Amino acid sequence: MYQLGIPDEEFIRGKVPMTKEEIRILTIAKAQIKPDGIICDVGAGTGSLSIEAALQAPKGMVYAIEKNPEGVELICKNVDKFGVKNIKIIEAYAPAGFEQISRLDTAIIGGSGGNLDEIIEAIDRKLTVGGRIVINCITIQTIAQCIAYMRKRTDYSYEAIQVQVSQLQQVGGYDLAKAHNPIYIVTCEKRGGKNID
Amino acid sequence: MYQLGIPDEEFIRGKVPMTKEEIRILTIAKAQIKPDGIICDVGAGTGSLSIEAALQAPKGMVYAIEKNPEGVELICKNVDKFGVKNIKIIEAYAPAGFEQISRLDTAIIGGSGGNLDEIIEAIDRKLTVGGRIVINCITIQTIAQCIAYMRKRTDYSYEAIQVQVSQLQQVGGYDLAKAHNPIYIVTCEKRGGKNID
Amino acid sequence: MYQLGIPDEEFIRGKVPMTKEEIRILTIAKAQIKPDGIICDVGAGTGSLSIEAALQAPKGMVYAIEKNPEGVELICKNVDKFGVKNIKIIEAYAPAGFEQISRLDTAIIGGSGGNLDEIIEAIDRKLTVGGRIVINCITIQTIAQCIAYMRKRTDYSYEAIQVQVSQLQQVGGYDLAKAHNPIYIVTCEKRGGKNID
């Protein structure tokens, strides 16, 4: 049985960039997924976040939205490998693809392709009050845009952290720090306001 | 219901230092706790790691070992607050206190008070094969000692990371990075060898 | 004689925030100050960057622009303490204050008070070709604005780094990492275009 925190090497990967283990763990924990939660993972890439989310919501459902056919294929392979039943793949360029989703408890945005505001708005239309949107940002432009947008949304609160992980590689008799790139994780909570009808 | 990743401010804290949310999340995820797991938390402090561990093991048990009476009192208060039933507090200066534990699936060491080797050996005597020991190190001496010891234990593999988290504080119209102190997390896995009788 | 890298505790400080030693060193080095250079330090605060700059330009001049009277007083005290002769203090809220400066080889912006674009434009009017502007950013908004502006200025190239320093505090037998807040340092170089008449 898999717990939160699947090692990177267990995922089938192509050339598609993958969220690293520690960032996946923190993202999923910040998302506060419930066992019966309905979740979307936007820019699902290899599906690593989708699979971790699906394992946290055995009675729920994860919608993995991915525009890249190579990514979609990888998600399929990883869904097979991990034997998860509760992932639906939507091949679409977000904010397209949301018409298939009627309600969301949690949303994860791993990749936004520049449409961050529109994606958050598409999520917001389906998101239940108290629900969370967790956004991974690897560029200055994305974190700045994300925060600027969230500051305008008085119906949301947000928390943002930057995480930098280094791995100690065992080389001969030494342990050598190898840095992973730093990443911002923004956690937004819908505190009220308009909800889906 | 609480998920992994309880916000820092929900814990009752005194002057006892507390493991920060993100480090708690990563520590518990690295520990790979099973629903029926038997866990110990050495140097339990406020009990924040014990409580997160207990929530991951609803059919298991967490032994919180803490030498400091002020810490023991805080753990009691937090156990009450979060309503967890599966924590046993052992007031002892580790490696003392382990005689009350017959078997361990997972061990967390948040504080070692300088007796790291002896504590790991006390844990090892009870730890099942495949079990993990996750150690938080905030000093150069502790991470160095921990790695030096683990390199001698050919019956264990280890992985070590350093994590540095900054929080963006919302001050007026600005988001200002406030750094938390960096911490090393060492994850050791018992791959075979002698087990408890 | 003082070299680049004056320890923090040697500066007279009030409640005014001060650029930390390592960030000062990197900022001054990135500024590539020449012995006869004309430099401005915008948002000079305690004057720590001004003094380090002045020591690098013994035949040049540093204009320290600071709006806060408390800051101006601290700069005066530090100028006295370090015995530097080549600092002129301009009490003004930048971009005001530049009328007193006829030419600049280098500019340092430690604090911008929200007027970053206007300050850079005021500097640009005086800056010689090949001259540098080095900007310290501690908020997401400032680094994002700085980069967005620089991307529009095709007559400048820029390099941006984030630096995070932790100090090992010697506590009893242990060395404990204490993190300083991370900071972005943007180094802009004027590659051609319009120069002062």
Place this chain on the structure above:
Amino acid sequence: MYQLGIPDEEFIRGKVPMTKEEIRILTIAKAQIKPDGIICDVGAGTGSLSIEAALQAPKGMVYAIEKNPEGVELICKNVDKFGVKNIKIIEAYAPAGFEQISRLDTAIIGGSGGNLDEIIEAIDRKLTVGGRIVINCITIQTIAQCIAYMRKRTDYSYEAIQVQVSQLQQVGGYDLAKAHNPIYIVTCEKRGGKNID
């Protein structure tokens, strides 16, 4: 004329690892090199630290100690390229090679090959009171050994920092953080005790 902070790409590099610009700047600043200082650079690699040190000590001398013939050749090429006259290359495996040095004001240790204690002792025999030894450590073992040794030397004080730099790469319309590996910089100052005769 070169100032402290030569860009990485200006050095001739082979496969020999090179200290990155920001770490070089901080190392040289911590070394507090005087214009007429006598400096050694142990484990000189490409010679990048030696060249920056030589530029800070135009009336002094830098001894670059390097065991690797490929490194020695690179140092020669870089000495030629930058036109520095005050570097003497010693091809030796430190602590060998110090017999050619009669006095030292400053020592930089970029690489120690495991002989750290012996190298510091060899330096100490030549180091003037008030002189500094600056040590770059990229492994847990080296930083731990360095601190453990320095704690025994009551005739030295030390300061240790960890530095982590990320560079923002300009990729299309985005600035993407790329992390450099973190490094420890230990600055030791000889406060008295025995000096060379």
